[in-house]
Amino acid sequence: MRISDRRAGVTLRQVAEEAGVSIAAVSKVLHGRGDSVRVGEERAQAIRKVAERLNYVPNLSARQLRTNRTNTVGLLFENFGEISAGPQYYVHLLDGVASELFSRHYRLTILPEFDHHAPLQSLADGRVDGLIWCKLPGTPSFLDQFREFSLPCVALNAPPPQAAADGKVAFVSCDNNAGSWLVINHLVELGHRRILFALERREEDTPDARARLQGFFAACHQHGIWVGEEDVVTWSTDAQEFPAWWNQRTGHTAIYAWNERLGAEILRAADRIELRIPDQLSVVGFDSTQYCETTIPRLTAVNQPIREMSQYAAKILLDQIEGGSAERYSVIFPCTLDVRDSTAIAPRPHSIGELH
Amino acid sequence: MRISDRRAGVTLRQVAEEAGVSIAAVSKVLHGRGDSVRVGEERAQAIRKVAERLNYVPNLSARQLRTNRTNTVGLLFENFGEISAGPQYYVHLLDGVASELFSRHYRLTILPEFDHHAPLQSLADGRVDGLIWCKLPGTPSFLDQFREFSLPCVALNAPPPQAAADGKVAFVSCDNNAGSWLVINHLVELGHRRILFALERREEDTPDARARLQGFFAACHQHGIWVGEEDVVTWSTDAQEFPAWWNQRTGHTAIYAWNERLGAEILRAADRIELRIPDQLSVVGFDSTQYCETTIPRLTAVNQPIREMSQYAAKILLDQIEGGSAERYSVIFPCTLDVRDSTAIAPRPHSIGELH
DNA sequence: CTGAAAGCGCTTACAG
């Protein structure tokens, strides 16, 4: 008796019956499967003819179950349904991943935001061959779980060092630390000596943010700039804290925002209180994309080669899936600084007074 | 004997053995499957305990095969690996589709560009429950094939009328025709009487382009503007034909570009030959997104609510998948015009001469 | 060279 909710697809069996051969023979001819199976040219022709006539389409769910391979890679990043609002960064990331995957005949599945309460293992439900995980959480409890994770996975963006040392996961990131150096060098060259580092709430503990902050500290130190508590703030995404900060600042002439969007919001907030950027204040961001060309003034920002990075992440993931190699890779891409219109020579302390 | 390349996953059977119950009982308790199966509370508790201890993860490939449902929707549009280069339009489309899918616990699979030589049926290989097809081809031969297509499918962007009449496919689009009216009304109000419609090569036969062109004809006619062969051109994506056209134009004072990108490229091309937009020429585009804010000058463009459209497309697709209803919907969303800085009062013919 | 058969891990109609 047939099960009711079945699709009316033509199966390998039907082709085999129609052609008067075994299922194995059809599988061999149509899909090239089965090393021990051999089929002569005439029979092969006949099989192909029947398959075409019946409009046979292989059921890939069945193949997946049998071979435990899906030819699909999962992509995991937060707030997927909001990429048009966020930094262009994510669009380049998608392009990089997709181009590599498609050229190697893989599909891309976007996974909904990871549920921190669900078991990590549920990602290994047989629907993807591997995972590209953007901003892999860095908390110890998560990493503990992650150690047991069975699916090939590449983390995009710097994980905490111990995960890398484990060799448990490949990771690809830009050199956030060096990026901060580029920013500070640039600002110092322009005469700035008091620089604020602005983090974003709920992003302040991401590996990226932490690495940029580290770089900020180190570079300031190198330039003999004293960095204290009042030089690092955590603001909301819309930088609403900016005006209050501006009124109580202690001699700062520049802000280094942890990403492009926060930088842009600071620009907007400054405009609202009629601050002139870059004359009165220099602003720098991170993740230099087309978006930074659209701000007023255009935002100076660190450029990370996100397309190349994400393409590379996809590449090593596929290599791992196909090679089955236990070997892990980790690559850090260098950054550059795109100097635009939001940075300028530091105003001298007394000239700030004049401008008020 | 075990097959070698098998993953080491815990199965329903193992849980059942460990708990001393039937597979059916475990399936019922853990997944809620099987209406005829009933399990008491104590046994259910025991089963859940064992499953947790063994770290059981259901194999969804197996479920897919059995139920012929994947809880995954495929998205098909061209040049996926290049969205960062293209109009922002596609990013909003992704957001709309993803937000609806995710909120209803579906996954989104991005399909590589459709191979026109492959059989259409191969999309129905059991890996997606339905399809959102952006810019469904409108050629007769394609539509012929499409008539036999077995997978639920929603077309985003206007298909040719006959496909709609068939009721064979649901479709969602904006009112391209009315969008053109908005453009022409705006330009006529500014005094323009000679308007060029610019198509893009390889896109000139898309339903969108054709509908916009229709609207252009109709609206011009309504305003008593004569439209001839010299008023419609097909240019390459970078608008390289623009300078030559400008030198040989026959009194045109405005260009209506079929989409935002071509509009932006015309702006750039005009800048290269030191034309002043909008003083010497008005330019309008279609698909008003953040991108139009970034051009110099900012591009006046028709705004289609692409996020809402794509979200709606996803919604009716899921309704169809879940309801199994044969009912098809078709919805046309209204457009609005975002007037920015690339349009102005038409220069009088002799003042054009002065400007040269 | 070829076919019959086992099995992937589930769901579900059916028999007890």
Place this chain on the structure above:
DNA sequence: CTGAAAGCGCTTACAG
């Protein structure tokens, strides 16, 4: 209420 069994559509080791 519960379990044993068939079957989804493939792939592949094995026997002829």
